[in-house]
Amino acid sequence: MKLIELDKITFAYAPDEALVLREFSLSVGEGECVALLGDNGAGKTTLFRILNGLSFPQQGSYRFDGVEITAAYLKKQADQKRFHKRVGYLFQNPDVMLFNGTVYDEIAFGPRQMGLPNAELEARVGDCLDLFDLRPLAGKAPYHLSGGQKKQVALAAVLALNPEVLILDEPLAGLDRKTQEKLLRLLRELKAAGKTILIATHDPEVSSALADRSVVLEKE
Numbered sequence: 001m002k003l004i005e006l007d008k009i010t011f012a013y014a015p016d017e018a019l020v021l022r023e024f025s026l027s028v029g030e031g032e033c034v035a036l037l038g039d040n041g042a043g044k045t046t047l048f049r050i051l052n053g054l055s056f057p058q059q060g061s062y063r064f065d066g067v068e069i070t071a072a073y074l075k076k077q078a079d080q081k082r083f084h085k086r087v088g089y090l091f092q093n094p095d096v097m098l099f100n101g102t103v104y105d106e107i108a109f110g111p112r113q114m115g116l117p118n119a120e121l122e123a124r125v126g127d128c129l130d131l132f133d134l135r136p137l138a139g140k141a142p143y144h145l146s147g148g149q150k151k152q153v154a155l156a157a158v159l160a161l162n163p164e165v166l167i168l169d170e171p172l173a174g175l176d177r178k179t180q181e182k183l184l185r186l187l188r189e190l191k192a193a194g195k196t197i198l199i200a201t202h203d204p205e206v207s208s209a210l211a212d213r214s215v216v217l218e219k220e
Helices: 044-051 077-086 103-113 118-131 147-159 177-192 204-210
Strands: 002-011 021-029 033-037 059-064 087-090 165-169 196-200 213-216
Touching (some): 002 196, 044 087
């Protein structure tokens, strides 16, 4: 089953600026892992913004599970909440994702927004803290953490919503080797559990270790 369908997407950030994507098409099946490769400026992050409903193409269409994702569709709060519960997005720079006072509250933010009961919320946050060995940091402010710790907190916050689709922009960048290996193991486990994963990376090892196939984006 095709979960993600991009049909001839064309996008520029302003009418007088160069195109970032031109008639780009991509289909991703449920449970598939696809690596997005390409030089800086090739459009990987822009593509991920479109897939997460943060930007919208000037031409072409994006369908998620058969529903076209547009600005008008996501204006409806119920549709927006349903979509963002199913699609989790890890930004390349975790600083843009972290804004709560503590690591615990950062991970709990999404489940709280979704209205989960307290017991389920606490269980999810606890599982994510344990998954990344973050319990000793639970009461700390995210801005006091190292870059690698921030990335792990950001990913824990994404996973706390248990999304069906993970969109990961350079998830291993800035991590030490030990943490990279731990995260790769986790991503393999998530893939084995049936998660659909799109991952932007410059690292061919990540692509070969995880991806069912790779897609190369080229600069316009």
